[in-house]
Amino acid sequence: MPEIIRTANERLRSRPWRGGFLTAFATINLCGTFLTPARASVGPALAVIEPLRSLAGAFGSQEMATLTLTLGLGCFAVLSTVALMRARRRNSLLESVSRDEAMALHSEIDRLKAMLMAEPQVLVAWAAAADAPDILGETSIVVPGGVPERVLAFGTWLEPxxxxxxxxxxxxxxxxGHGFVMNLTTRIGRPIEAEGRAVGGSAILRLRDVSGFERDLIELAARHEKLSSDVATMRELLDSLPAPVWARDQHGQLVFVNEAYARAVEATDPTDAVSRSLELLDRNARAEVVRARAANETYAGRVPAIAAGERRIFDVVDAPAGKGSVGMALDRTEAEGMRGELARMVEAHRRVLDQLATGVAIFNVDRKLIFYNAAFRSLFELNAGFLDQNPTDSAVLDTLRANRKLPEQQNFREWKQQLYEAYRAVEPQEHMWHLPDNRTMRVVTTPNPEGGVTYLYDDVTEGLDMHRRYDALIKVQSETLDHLAEAVAVFGSDGRVRLHNPAFQRMWKLTPEALDQHPHVEAVTAWCQVQHDDNLIWRNLRGAVTAIDGREPLVARIERRDGMMIDVTTMPLPDGATLVTFQDVSDTVNVERALRERNEALVAADSIKIDFVHHVSYELRSPLTNIIGFAHILGDAAFGPLTEKQREYLGYITTSTNALLAIINNILDLATIDAGAMTLNLGEVDIRASMVAAAEGVQDRLVKSNITLDIRALPTIGSFTADERRLRQILFNLLSNAVGFSPEGETITFAAERRPDAVVFSVIDHGPGIPPEDKERVFKWFETDPRGSEHRGPGLGLSLVRSFVELHGGTVTIDSVLGQGTTVTCVFPVAQQAKQSAA
Incomplete structure (x- = not known):
């Protein structure tokens, strides 16, 4: 059995169609599990073997099984030989048929290949599982030199x-597997059609050379594609424009508008605007456009129109295009507004420049005068008619030179060419002109951005003179400060010493080297504090120097440890600096102290004097009252008769005691007023009655001196609020004073008048008058009138008058002319209540 299987296998390797049956049969007999599939292959042989196998199985003997197997194999071999011979015949027939079919296929392939290669093209085929493609055809149509491997290197024969x-x-x-068709042009300008398709699991690329009519079609298609792209681009560009754009046909109907046009006519989109034929321009403007189109002319004009509900101004251009026309409207509303605003601004600038004190002359790129202001004409005394003719720069300079309004130059031509460098400069240049008329001009040449030059002329004669004066003033100021007895220091806005004089160094014992370093006020006060350690004063001084807001002057007094008294004063300066002065007032303070002590002593002495007079007057009044009382008793006849001599002496006693009592009463009244204890008993006082009562008190003296008293008061003068007793006392003292200084036979005028706000009493005498320097002295206590009189009193009358009048809130004045007389006037205010003295 192994040999049979081995032989079957070898035959299977050499002839698969022959060995297959033997191998299958041997396998079936060896493995009973495969009997069923083998039965279908072996056919009739199995019909012989099956009974034998069944019989062998029934007997169960080994020998029987072997015999059965041997017989089966023999039958199978015979039958297989017959089957194989039949199969060989069929195979030969099939080989003959296949050979014929292969020859036919090769012929068909050659025919198809000839058909494919009938026109210049290249085929590139990629199998489903192969990476390396098959390349067929005339590769020279795409690759110079015809190298097939370079067909797929597209960058070698196509643009990037x-x-x-x-x-x-x-x-x-x-x-x-996405197919495509593209029209390409090689680097050498050959048109190629590239087509890619997926065929039977393979990818096929065909590159075909196109020419003739087809080439024209391709070029036409390319042009159409390019034109379509250009049209689309133009449409996108026109839609992105902010200006309305439109196109019309030969009948004037809209065929295209952009997005801006649709927004202007308030349409939903351009298609809506075209379909409804919405017009942007009004009827008159459209009529003008139609007339220009009829004449085959381009219309250009500025017209108003309503765009998006607002009135705007457009620059409209409508030009013939083919059988129709195209147009565009540029919004010039803002430009018009800006043009008007620019014109107004230029005019405003001209007006402003015309008001400047600086002379301005503007020359354009052609060096012609295009603007000048009044200051320029006035500075050089030029004729307006000449300037209005737009003269050149050279003509203006020549005119100025002829009028001697330019600096004297040895080479005028060269100087002028140097000045003209401003037309080629990029930065302003400054010149100083010293004119023959002793004026100095500062000239600035500024190049204009659009070309030309602007000349600026400033008369700096006065400024230079002021600068010289300022320098001289600074020198004088420095010399003055250096020779001042006061110590002076100026602190800048940063709190540092900017200026000082030698007195400041000496007073605070500072070194020049330290001050020349411009120390801060903190350091200066620290150095000075060694001499005076009152920290509050130095803190206030630092605050006055370094304060930003509320810079108030500081006044303080410092008493140093060595006894020197210094007055410190700060003064804020306009530039933010602070002036600090230190003045040695030691001598002044000492004198002031001495004077104050003396004044206090005088005040104390005066107080003692008043107390003494008051006390003495009070002590004299009681015994004087007793004397007057006893004198009155002695004069009474009930107590016995008196001799003539006794009666005469008693009269002298009575007169003297009455005069002494009046003096004592006056002294007491003045002391009471001076002590602030005097009170007034106010009430309604009849003016004329008071005047008559006061006149009766001096009647005997008037008769004795043959003096006439002229009382002038209207019967209707009425009354006013006052202390009647004190008022009579005032008037009596005034009349007594006038009688005492009036010559015999003169007239005294005693007058009263009512004014809207006051009652005025006046007494006029014609005595010797009072010197101006003595007018105030007559109101002092115990000061007698310097005019002299035989009726001189103790000098209390006018003092008492002023005190009582001022107690009523009034005033007393004296008008006197030497040798002509004196007028004493007392004014009592009506509206003001008389003052009452209070403690």
Missing amino acids: AAAQQMEHAVERLRSE
Whole structure:
């Protein structure tokens, strides 16, 4: 059995169709599990073997099984030989048929190949599982030299963009099976049609040379594609424009509008605007456009129109195009507004420049004068008619030179050419002109961005003079400060010493080297604090120097440890600096202290004097009252008769005691007023009655001196609020003073008048008058009138008058002319209540 199987296997390797049966049979007999499939292959032989195998199985003997197997194999060999002979005949027949079919296929392939190669083309085929493609055809149509391997190197025979597009299409064809058709042009200008298809699991690329009519069609298609792309691009461009654009046919109907046009006519989109024939321009503007189109002319004009509900101004251009026309409307509303605003701004600038004190002359790129202001004409005294003719720069300079308004130059031509360098410069240049009329001009030449030059002329004569004066003033100021007795220091806005004089160094014992370093006020106060350690004063001084807001002057007094008294004063300066002065007032303070002590002593002495007078007057009044009382008793006849001599002496006693009592009463009244204890008994006082009562008190003196008293007061003068007793006392003292200084036979005028706000009493005498320097002295206590009089009193009358009048809130004035007389006027305010003295 092994040999049979081995032989079957060998035959199977050499002739598969012969050994297959033997191997199958041997296998079936060896493995009973395969009997069923073998039965179908062996056919009738199995019909003989099966009964034998059944019989062998029934007997169960080994020998019987062997015999049965041997007989089966013999039968199978015979039958197999017969089957193999039949199969060989059939195989020979099949080989003959296959050979004929192969020859027919080769003929068909050759015929198809000849048909494919009938036109110049290249075929590239990729098998489903192969990476290396098969390349057939005339490769020279795409690759110079016809090298097949370079067909797929698209970059060698196509432009970069086309090569990249081709590589992408081939990749999609091989990976996804997407076919494509493209028209390409090689680097040498040969048109190629590239077509890719998936056929039977393979990817086929065909590159075909096109020419003739087909080439024309391809070029026409390419042109059509390009034109379509251009049209699409133009449409996108026109839709992106902010200006309305339209196209019309030969009948004037809209055939195209862009998005801006649709927005302007408030349409939903351009198609809606075209379908409804919505017009942007009004009827008159459209009529103008139609007339220009009829004359085959381009219309261009500025017209108003309503766009998106607003009135706008458009620059409209409508030009013939083919059988129709195209148009565009540029919105110039803002440009018009800006043009008007620019015109107004230019005019405003001209007006402003015309008001400047700086002379301005503007020359254009042609060096012609296009603008000048009044200051320019005034500075050089030029004729307006000449300037209005737009003269050149050279003509203006020549005119100025002729009028001696330019600096004297040895080479005027060269100087002028140097000045003209401004027309080629990029930065402003400055010149100083010293004119023959002793003026100095600062001239600035500024190149204009659009070309030309602007000349600026400033008369700096006064400024230079002021600068010289300022320098001289600074020198004088420095010299003055250096020679001042006061210590002066100026601190800048940063708190550092900017200026100081030698007195400041000496007073605070500072070194020049330290101050020349411009130390801060903190350091300066620290150095000065050694001499005076009152930290509050130095802190306030630092605050006054370094403060930003509320810079108030500081006044303080410092008493140093060595006894020197210094007055410190700060003064804020306009530039943010602070002036600090230190003045040695030691002598002044000492004198002031001495004077104050003396004044206090005088005040104390005066107080003692008043107390003494008050006390003495009070002590004199009681015994004087007793004397007056006893004198009155002695004069009474009930107590016995008196001799003439006694009666005469008693009269002297009575007169003297009455005068002494009046003096004592006046002294007491003045002391009471001075002590602030005097009160007024206010009430309604009849003015004329008070005047008459006061006149009766001096009647005997008037008769004795043959003096006439003229009382002037209207019967209707009425009354006012006052203390009647004190008012009579005031008037009596005024009349007594006038009588005492009036010569015999004169007239005294005693007048009263009512004003809207006051009652005025005046007493006029014609005595010797009072010197101006003595007018205030007559109101002092115990000061007698310097005019002299035989009726001189103790000098209390006018003092008492002023005190009582001021107690009523009034005033007393004296008008006197030497040798002509004196007028004393007392004014009592009506509206103001008389003052009452209070403690």
